[in-house]
Amino acid sequence: MSPKELTERIKAQAAALGLDKVGVAPAALLERERSHLKDWLTRGYQATMRWMEKDPDRRSDPRLLVPGAHSVLSVAVNYYHPAVRPDDADHGKISRYAWGDDYHRHLTSRIQTLFDCISQWEPGSSGRYYVDTGPVMEKAWAVRAGIGWQGKHTNVITREFGSWVFLGEIITTADLVYDTPAEDLCGTCTACLDACPTGAIPEPYVVDAGRCISYLTIEHRGEIAHALGERFDRWIYGCDICQDVCPWNRFQKETQHPEYRPREGGIAPELKEIVSLTQEDFSARFRHSPVKRTKREGLQRNASIILRNEQKPDRSGPDTLSPGGE
Secondary structure, eight states: OOHHHHHHHHHHHHHHTTOSEEEEEEOOOOHHHHHHHHHHHHTTTTTTOGGGGSOHHHHTOGGGTSTTOOEEEEEEEEOOOOOOOOOSTTBOEEOGGGSSSOHHHHHHHHHHHHHHHHHHHSTTOOEEEESSOSSOOHHHHHHHTTSOEEOTTSSEEBTTTBTOEEEEEEEESSOOOOOOOOOOOOTTOOHHHHHOTTOOOSBTTBOOGGGOHHHHHHTOOSOOOHHHHTTOTTEEEOOOHHHHTOGGGGGOOOOSOGGGSOOTTOSSOBHHHHHTOOHHHHHHHTTTSGGGGGHHHHHHHHHHHHHHHTTSOOOOSOOSOOSSOO
């Protein structure tokens, strides 16, 4: 089978599997992105995510993950749902990507099926697939494969679905036809930088994780500085502020994947209910949800911060902030 025929067959199968976008890029060193990553790490913007520091050279060259790799497939799945959160002090806010089931399970299953098809159609080929599970610069590959461009908030923006997409990759030794990298269409817009309540986007295309509400409510363990917690704006898991203000998200479309539609109580749970959850209640309620990543203690910490904020005068402006306890 020729590279053109194989590529066309792969893309048709990807669509049949419910993958909303698929593109292909040559497997090569991400030299510019590697330099950017090393600078980001030097500035300490990874906060406590120490795994980001491991072997940046391996992260930036897929041929070190799959010897003999020729191609990288990038896929995207739209998860947007137009449901509206309750806007009152009694409810916390959960990031839109976590309203439904954990995407890792569903997207990995689809990508594994596509990977198996490639192995069948191209005997002797080898490779690996990833859904936020390995040392792969998924956003960079989405750009190179023409899926979308990386916005100033660092999320990938697509013309069709805005930035409300999950990403996955297949690295393969198969020869394929490559797509044209996506053009950056952010222009002079700074809406995401201007809207961030903690100043977590100090410059375009750079996020300081230690000041990011999403990082603090999901990945950070332990206490959170009051100066940061007071700007949480009722977010208890993740944050969508920089995406909500993005002009390109006016092109958003409702997902066709039922697994990403809101779970009962998954959009904006009552804060007092969250702080009183037992471990058994938490495990049952969030068993298939991404929210389980923050663990019961983390979610209750976040809800307690919001309840504390409701008892204090409003504060705004980034000031000088740090992620740890004061």
